[in-house]
Amino acid sequence: MEYIFHILSLMCIYAILALSMNFIVGYLGILNLGFAAFYGIGAYTFAILVRGIAISGHFIQLSFLASFFTAGIVSAFFGLLLALPTIRLKSHYMAISTLGFLMIIHGLFINLPNLTRGALGIPGIPRPIIFGFSFFTLQSFFLLSFIFFLMVGFILHRILHSPFGKLIEAIREDETAVKSLGKHTVFYKIQAFIVSSFFAGIGGALLASLLGYINPWNFNVDELLKTLAMVIVGGMASFWGSIVGAILIILLPEPLRLLHLPPGIVGPLRYALYGLIIILFMIFRPNGILGKRTNIFSK
Amino acid sequence: MNIVFQVIIFSLVATSVYALVAAGLTLTFGTLEFINFAHGDMAMTGAFLFFALYSGLHWPLFLSFALTLFGITFLGIFIEKTTFRPVRDKQEFIPLILSIGVSIILVSTVTMIFGGGSQTYIEAAPTIFHLMQDSVITLPQVLIIITSCIVIAGLFLFLRMTKIGKAIRAVSDNKMVASILGIDVNKTIMMTFALASFLAALGGILVAFDQNLSPRMGLALSIKVFAAITLGGVGNLFGAVIGAFIIGFTENFLIAYTSVPGSFKEAFVFMILIFVLLFRPYGLFGGKKEEMESR
Numbered sequence: 001m002e003y004i005f006h007i008l009s010l011m012c013i014y015a016i017l018a019l020s021m022n023f024i025v026g027y028l029g030i031l032n033l034g035f036a037a038f039y040g041i042g043a044y045t046f047a048i049l050v051r052g053i054a055i056s057g058h059f060i061q062l063s064f065l066a067s068f069f070t071a072g073i074v075s076a077f078f079g080l081l082l083a084l085p086t087i088r089l090k091s092h093y094m095a096i097s098t099l100g101f102l103m104i105i106h107g108l109f110i111n112l113p114n115l116t117r118g119a120l121g122i123p124g125i126p127r128p129i130i131f132g133f134s135f136f137t138l139q140s141f142f143l144l145s146f147i148f149f150l151m152v153g154f155i156l157h158r159i160l161h162s163p164f165g166k167l168i169e170a171i172r173e174d175e176t177a178v179k180s181l182g183k184h185t186v187f188y189k190i191q192a193f194i195v196s197s198f199f200a201g202i203g204g205a206l207l208a209s210l211l212g213y214i215n216p217w218n219f220n221v222d223e224l225l226k227t228l229a230m231v232i233v234g235g236m237a238s239f240w241g242s243i244v245g246a247i248l249i250i251l252l253p254e255p256l257r258l259l260h261l262p263p264g265i266v267g268p269l270r271y272a273l274y275g276l277i278i279i280l281f282m283i284f285r286p287n288g289i290l291g292k293r294t295n296i297f298s299k
Numbered sequence: 300m301n302i303v304f305q306v307i308i309f310s311l312v313a314t315s316v317y318a319l320v321a322a323g324l325t326l327t328f329g330t331l332e333f334i335n336f337a338h339g340d341m342a343m344t345g346a347f348l349f350f351a352l353y354s355g356l357h358w359p360l361f362l363s364f365a366l367t368l369f370g371i372t373f374l375g376i377f378i379e380k381t382t383f384r385p386v387r388d389k390q391e392f393i394p395l396i397l398s399i400g401v402s403i404i405l406v407s408t409v410t411m412i413f414g415g416g417s418q419t420y421i422e423a424a425p426t427i428f429h430l431m432q433d434s435v436i437t438l439p440q441v442l443i444i445i446t447s448c449i450v451i452a453g454l455f456l457f458l459r460m461t462k463i464g465k466a467i468r469a470v471s472d473n474k475m476v477a478s479i480l481g482i483d484v485n486k487t488i489m490m491t492f493a494l495a496s497f498l499a500a501l502g503g504i505l506v507a508f509d510q511n512l513s514p515r516m517g518l519a520l521s522i523k524v525f526a527a528i529t530l531g532g533v534g535n536l537f538g539a540v541i542g543a544f545i546i547g548f549t550e551n552f553l554i555a556y557t558s559v560p561g562s563f564k565e566a567f568v569f570m571i572l573i574f575v576l577l578f579r580p581y582g583l584f585g586g587k588k589e590e591m592e593s594r
Contacts, residue, residue, distance in 0.1 A: 278396060282396055
């Protein structure tokens with residue numbers, strides 16, 4: 001019974017992550033292969049701040065709510081850091097540079113032992129206590145992640161239907177046309193990166209709190225593929241699609257548990273399933289289950 | 300102790316492998332116009348197939364070698380026909396994402412068969428040549444460098460001299476004009492894919508003579524090769540070879556002369572890449588075609 005709430009919490013968290021990835025990949029039309037780095041940064045920031053850290057003699061420890069927020073801010077800052085040098089690059093150069101960013105951050109997680117404990121990872125990340133309410137049990141944690149999901153979903157939905165959101169989609173459709181209307185497109189693209197990485201950071205913080213233990217390999221290319229599969233299955237540039245995608249991709253490997261396969265097979269088989277899903281959707285339904293019939297990624 | 304020659308030898312070995320794999324990747328990019336994420340994993344699959352035949356079934360060296368190259372070339376053609384052909388005319392990121400899917404399937408399949416750990420078919424005590432002072436080079440390393448030089452030179456000649464090579468260059472220049480001139484575009488793309496898979500398999504087998512094998516090596520190789528071809532300018536064969544040189548030498552010199560940890564060298568490679576793209580957004584030697592298109 002407990003396990004069901006674990007799955008439900010994962011669904012909420014990954015819905016947040018898929019939505020913020022879709023913001024860049026689907027709505028803005030930039031294939032950001034560095035996305036897993038942002039929720040990695042969020043997760044690490046949260047874990048470090050909640051457990052407390054000594055910086056030059058001062059012991060710094062933040063409350064849970066402040067840590068969640070800081071996780072988003074730090075992640076957004078790195079979003080800005082990635083966007084500044086790369087945002088003008090064209091399509092595949094951008095994809096490879098963002099993948100490179102993931103490698104750089106992954107390298108930092110491993111090689112900053114004072115901050116991240118390196119390859120050992122950070123254990124004992126507590127479940128939050130907010131305004132006197134504790135979220136120790138999985139049931140209550142599900143409630144918390146559902147509230148976060150509703151908030152993030154609402155804010156992103158408002159952003160996407162604001163003039164800014166419409167502009168982002170217009171840039172995807174025809175950047176030159178938007179420029180001709182006197183809009184500084186690079187500026188808006190950087191803003192979109194900041195928004196996406198902020199919510200990715202919050203999602204990562206929730207994930208760290210749910211799992212209780214994180215290491216650098218939680219945030220590498222494999223993780224990226226999971227989120228990418230969610231966005232693709234749900235549909236590029238589809239708000240509800242990302243939520244459906246997150247639910248389906250989290251549920252997808254669960255039946256494998258019933259087959260009682262050896263653990264050495266189950267892990268790779270799960271990733272093979274993600275791969276197969278990605279291939280089939282790209283060939284037969286590149287717009288996903290709920291995607292719009294527009295030409296995302298036309299240039 | 301002067302280690303500079305030793306570091307140069309290591310760099311040359313790395314460069315040889317990267318150049319082979321990068322050449323194949325940049326060729327497929329030229330004709331299909333997307334970055335094939337599964338390319339490094341083709342090399343990895345080749346290395347494991349060779350391992351299975353040579354170390355597992357104890358088949359003769361040259362038979363295993365030939366069968367592996369043949370098998371991976373065939374696998375490349377199969378993958379192109381079943382997955383990339385249906386999406387060829389779709390927007391450019393669709394084949395890229397699809398190739399990520401192919402890459403996951405290759406890695407998972409190899410992991411399911413061989414397990415996630417590393418394997419090796421390196422001889423315990425390979426023949427060693429002593430060069431000047433303290434530098435040594437093993438026989439496999441010599442063979443890697445020689446094979447790579449011959450194959451890359453052959454590839455340049457192949458693209459210039461033969462009919463298929465010219466067709467490949469024509470198709471990468473402009474598909475429509477090529478088809479008007481009577482070049483079978485489908486067949487040419489299939490040939491490019493076969494050639495690229497062949498080069499990847501060769502690179503994979505060679506790298507495994509020098510290092511341990513693991514299902515993860517495909518991704519590590521892909522990442523360095525992406526950086527190499529992006530540095531040189533995607534679609535440009537000469538640029539890919541130069542990019543391979545830059546990557547091969549940078550990572551080995553970094554590890555030898557600075558305190559940068561080994562697990563951080565990929566990150567450094569990408570810092571250089573992003574820095575270069577800041578000033579030359581289409582890579583060092585690339586981009587005439589793309590600059591024209593974006594105008």
